[in-house]
Amino acid sequence: MRNLKPLPALIGTTLAIAIIIYVAFYFIFLDLFVDLWWYKSLKLEAYFWLRLLYKFFLSGGVTLAFFGIFFFHFWIASRYLGLNPPDEILNNADKRRRFQRFADIFMSGSAKIYTPVSLILAFFIAIPFYHQWETALLYFFGSASGVTEPVYGQDVSFYLLSYPIYMLIQQELLTTASMIFCMVGVLYWLEHIFVPNQSKEFPLGAKIHLVILIGFVVLFVVWGFMLQRFSLLYTDSHEPIFYGPGFTELRYQLPLIWLGIITFLATAISAGLFIFSEKHRIKAPFLISLAVFLVVLGLPKVQFIPNLIQKYIVNPNPVRTEKPFMQHNIDATIDAYDLKNIKIIDLPIKLNAFDDIETWSTQKHFENIPVWDREILIDTYKQLQSIRPYYTFLSVDEDRYFLRDHVRQVNLAAREVNISKLPPEAQNWENTHLRYTHGYGAVVTPAAQDAGRPLLWYLRDLNLSSNVDLSVKYPDIYYGQEKYKYAIVPNKLNVVGISKSLSDPSTEGPYKGKSGIPIPSLFRKALFAFYFKDPKIFFSTNISEESRVLIRRNITERINTVTPFLRLDSDPYLVMTNDRFYWIQDAYTLSNRYPVSKPANDDFLDGKQEFNYIRNSAKIVVDAFDGDIQYYISDPSDVIIQAYNIAYPSLFKDIEEMPADLKLHLRYPRDLYYLQMKVYAKYHQQKPELFYEQAETWQFAKVRGEPVRPYYQTIDFGNCNNQEEFVMLNPMTPVNSNNLSMIGVAGIFDSQTCSTDYKPGITLYKFLKDVQVNGPAQVESLIEQNPEISAQFTLWDQGGSNIRLGRMIIMPMGNSVLYVQPVYIVSATNGIPELIRIIVSIGNEVVMDTNFWSAFNRLKQIHFKNAAESDGTGTSKAVIELKQNE
Template sequence: MRNLRFIPVLIGAILGIAVIIVAFYFIFLDLFVDLWWFQSLKQEPYFWLRLLYRFFLSGGVTLAFFLIFFFHFWIASRYLGLNPPDEVLADLDKRRRFQRFADVFMGDSVKVYTPISLVLAVFIAIPFYQQWDAALLYFFGQSAGVADTVYGNDVSFYMLSYPIYLLIQKELLTTAVIIFIAVGTLYWLEHVFIPNQNKEYHIGAKIHLTVLVGFIVLFVVWGFMLERFSLLYSHNHAPVFFGPGFVEIYYQLPLIWIGIITFLAVAVTACLFIFSKEHRIKAPFLVASAAFLFAWYLPNVDSIPNQIQRYIVNPNPVKAEKPFMQFNIDATLNAYDLKNIRVIDQDINVNAAEDITTWSAQKRFENIPVWDREFLIDSYQQLQVIRPYYQFLSVDEDRYFLLDHIRQVNLAAREVNISKLPESAQNWENTHLRYTHGTGAVVSPAAQDADMPLVFYLRDLNMSSQVGLSTKNPEIYYGEGKYDYAIVPNKLKVKGLEVGKGSEVGDQNVDEKEYTGQSGIPIRSLFRKALLALYFKDERIFFSLGVSTEGSKAMIRRNITERVNAITPFLQLDKDPYLVMTKDRFYWIQDAYTISKWYPASKPAADDYLEGDQPFNYIRNSVKIVIDAFDGTVDYYIADPSDVIINAYARAYPSLFKNMEEMPVELQKHLRYPRDLFYMQMKVYAKYHQTIPELFYEQAETWQFANVRNQEVRPYYQTMDFGNCKDLEEFVMINPMTPVSRDNLSMIGVASILDKETCGFNYKPGITIYKFRKEVQVNGPAQVEALINQDPEISAQFTLWDQSGSEVKLGRMVILPMGKTVLYVQPVYLVSTKVKIPELRRVIVSMGNEVVMDKTLWAAFDRLKQRFLKAASETGGTGTAKEAAPQ
């Protein structure tokens, strides 16, 4: 029997240990590993600061609501039972029952109301736990210096403050209603538990309930005030324009003000009726209630605004909606950073007989990209993967100073991928200790001659280059692939050598050096070894003799997108990070955006431009992120200091973000305008370049993306000299657009990052629109392709190639504004149906209505020039067009 006494103690101890183990596994284990990981990135201050903000905001909100609930319950407990009738005090039994009631609700209130208050506080604070980042923006935000034209508020109020105000108002109103119901119920229960209790409430209880009603009224009125701003996000006029219109401002907004006034009247008359016998008159309360219900119900009656729209707005749409369309235009251009676009009215000489002789610089053609990355990836896979445990995931475009001037290139990282090894080789040691990284990259010029083997500037595992490209640390431990964790260096290597490029040791390929980078969580002790084994649910980490506690490091989150998201989940990432090669190592540059759905009256983004599905109507390419492919270091550089959102984060996390000037110059040379951002901006600008409301309403000048073979011509990169800086070629994005439902070219958009004032490497993004006059016919891609198909020589050659197991594929059409002419270049590929190695067979060059095909750009252009010169001599130098282009 004596031993049985220890059973409850033993059970309690076991349960306590179990709780500690579970809490450690689900809470503290992740905390430890995350801390070690941030320490390895030298971002420990940011880790603690972010954790502190989250704890402070979440804990502070919970504490605040707990104190609110507890305070009101405590106040209620002070007034319960303070007004007993005389017969209760005279009767001994009734006095004892009253005393027990008073003891429960007054003396023991802490025991009763504390857990109730805590549970209610946690329930109310849950939305704040989910939106604590929004609260951070509220506390650290500053003015943007741009005001909306309806209410005159700075736009930063809507993006940084308005969302948190909506949340606070909703939760405070819910809290006030819960407290009023709970406290009112307690006061009512007093009459139930105490017989013959006086029906009149104690004066303190009356004041308490009146104060609670006042809070409810205050929060409801605040909700009405915030509802005014919701009109700025109206979709009622889509697709013509977005934001408030005539009906919202002149009908719905006055109704909101009437609702505020009538609700206040209801609250005042209700309080007088309930708590004052002297002023207990039903008529004022009933009249105020009827007026409020009428004002509250009217917005739900569609017939009235429909009639306003039908008889007032529709007969005079431009006159009635003009200021609101202008508001939408200005807001959208600001929200998508399109306010400062430079527009050039471009003169066009269709046949270019006068201008073509000025194109004598061959370097113009050394940067025209005739290899599409969609075709090039197959060639890289077939020719340069070399080993089965490597892969190319994507091809990037960039420019490097090679062979005496800047040349545009394609490049791709050779990343590790063991999925194609024999299944027996895909074991734990090979996955985590041996095949730990990729090796080098492949680089080829964007402009190449057709019918020739693919030229490489950098190739093979030994990083062979004929143009001087080299790097000290070619290993790629962090990339775009789906990487598992790796542990390096480890004891499995032969003399510290790793699987990869280089010489052969038995049946094993080895590198010439072990890992010397700073990346990874150091496995300094058996304790860390055990925790990492528990974290990865893999006991082999602890028991493996290859994992050393003296020098091994655990590399985790090696996918660069996952890595960046783990550090800064509040940034939206571009879909296309790109590789940069320096003398020391490889880097990934990731464009990151700040977005908001709260910019007033701005057009919402229609497509899924970014990773994820968050709706937004404001975007800035505010951050450039540099990820070291060798040791995983992540650096954040602010690219747009005018963005209010990134400025708020920069003030909240001063140790995280750096100024653009701090980026190494070697990396600044490789910054670029993001492709997805430019595509999205041009899609918006296609309509919103019509800044006059009358033209905006007519939509006569709306553009669309140029279309060929039922596919949009997406923006593409091009390196060329636009004459902005002497003999300096810019790396730009080009985007052609046509009128809606037409094929002729309307404009060519060019996005550049060149600082045209200093001609240096300062990052200064901007967009230039080369706009063609409406009275001039400029061929679009579909029309040029029609000319190609109509050419007998080209058509016959296509027919000859398109047989015997081969298929002719036309690549992306490159459209370049050059002088007073427009040059069209289209590569022709031959793809075998057996081995997917595309072959560049010819290059088609077109200008005006002339089309020629040859093996090199220079030869094709020379033939084109001869045609124009001959045509000019035959027409006496007028250079008139032979015929109109096909429509």
């Protein structure tokens, strides 16, 4: 019976060990194994290990370093520097042995305490480094940018890469030094109290040790003051006029920081002499320096003096006193948002636009005016081309392809799978993960089309029929924008008619891609059953040894998992090649530490990023069939992406290495251009006097009360042998005015060399002020005032249908501005919009017709009529009447 007593303890120990192993396996090793297999399937195994090692080596190294610091000081304090018996104790053998015995007990006992204490303290000190290990990574692998900020003369890479980690290190070292000083002081006091036969005075070694620790505290405090200087570069006290330090900060607060350093050093030296030196123990120097330091420390918090400076020095002469500081803000913001190379073209406008009409009246120009909006097309695609209930279209993308003898702008969308519209009983495990595993193909329509006709298709239906010779070898879409669940392919199910025709089983076949994690054994099946918390994976007989698990199939989730340090554009777009479909995703590097640069508003990306520096540093290509991810550096001047490129040498490629058929479809990111124009609307006034006046501040042009967002347009600017460029257009008007100020054009075409090299740039067509150029809102008024158009709208907008106006297209046309307003009619029965008319406006004339040829011919007739009715001064009666009505 005595042998059975340990049984409960043995069972309890076994259960505890089993629980620990289960928790460790389930929450640590299982995720680690699956991640490793997943990265291996992407051929990124080396990157996976490198990233993992960076994280734990940096945080582990910091923990070990701080443990060493704590342990070293506790060890020497308890072993060497805290014992000072009188000479008579050392000269007497019995007393020396008794003293040594007590000292050994104290040293061995304290070692058992300060060793775990050092480890615990080091762990908590290192936690911030664990969370910010990538900040340290940028510091170690960063390099100079070659751009110098004007306030302190530092390279901007110091602020982007070094300054954040310096602030963290300073805070942690100051905390560590302060803790060690206090704890070592207590340790010396305990030695002095509990070890018998000690002298009354602290030993010299202890005093030297404490002085050294105080010296470190002083050093780290001074370093904090030095870093505090740089915080002035991020002050927003002068908003909304300008951002960054002004006269008050650099002429009052900055000298106070230097004065604080001097008075603190004086206080520390006098305090050290007072505490540790009997010969110089005089209170007056210490008290005086301490009082002065406290006054200097408190002055920045007293608003009385800055208010006086602002009231009597700055406000009476704002431009004169703040001019250099406003210039700092302008220059920094222009550089931080990559606006320094904008090309400005002054465009004289002619109200008599007949020559421009003659020049533009060509079929080639008409075929690329995007009268179909992607926001309107999405409903048409869903109703006409989903075909099966489990297919859907999430978004419509704009692009250009060489079709029928020249580059044509098209709209296209991927047909992705979503089984939520199937009957509930069909939304079972087998259908979700084994059968309905992927989307199929895409639809393509021209961006331009005559009104009053059915929608023209370049690629359509599940058989991917095309009248322009578009074809794709592998049209299956396993990776896309849908919220895909995991899929297991190929499998033993005989899947027929999912993608194509029920009458042609030969069109279906097993998955031939190379992506996914193999599950060749029962052990792997069991692991994935645990990982997904789904036992059906283990017990399913339809999973074969050739099956692979496809996970993270949403392209945003996929990219964020691999590179969480990149911020993704909100609009990934589909590209079609002869082989398969690809997704191209623009990625950004952001920072909120660019000196003196104005922070961006919170309407960019997800609105959660605080930043004042941005670069479109990478283009990411995701294979829609295989899930392969390729990263290409698109802005090598960015110091952040270069640091990551050095840290992860196997991840990024040069943009020139991108396959040619994909490189042809690169474009200027919509989100970036919107942000840049929003900033440039104010910061194009680059002289401090103009910047202060804000007399020429712009805003986005408005139509029907809503701002016109940048939109893509394929257009020939006549630069390179009539080559069309795929650009983004953005009209802007003066603040609180409807007249058009400029049209911004952003593209990637190198107009100087006329090559296909990727060279992003922005050109502004700025209108001279001698002629009024109608803005979209004014053209909208012209449309509403036109009796013929108004009557037709009234006629259509009844009887179960309603009129819907599309995006107003605004584009430069020679020395004129062309406005195109598509008009759709939407039936209440099916909700499918139909392009019914096109409104064209040049100058002050508006016509509505079914196609551009007819519209331009009518504009010519109006021109000849107005010329014949001219009153002799060159101004037509129509223009006179319009001005009188206004």
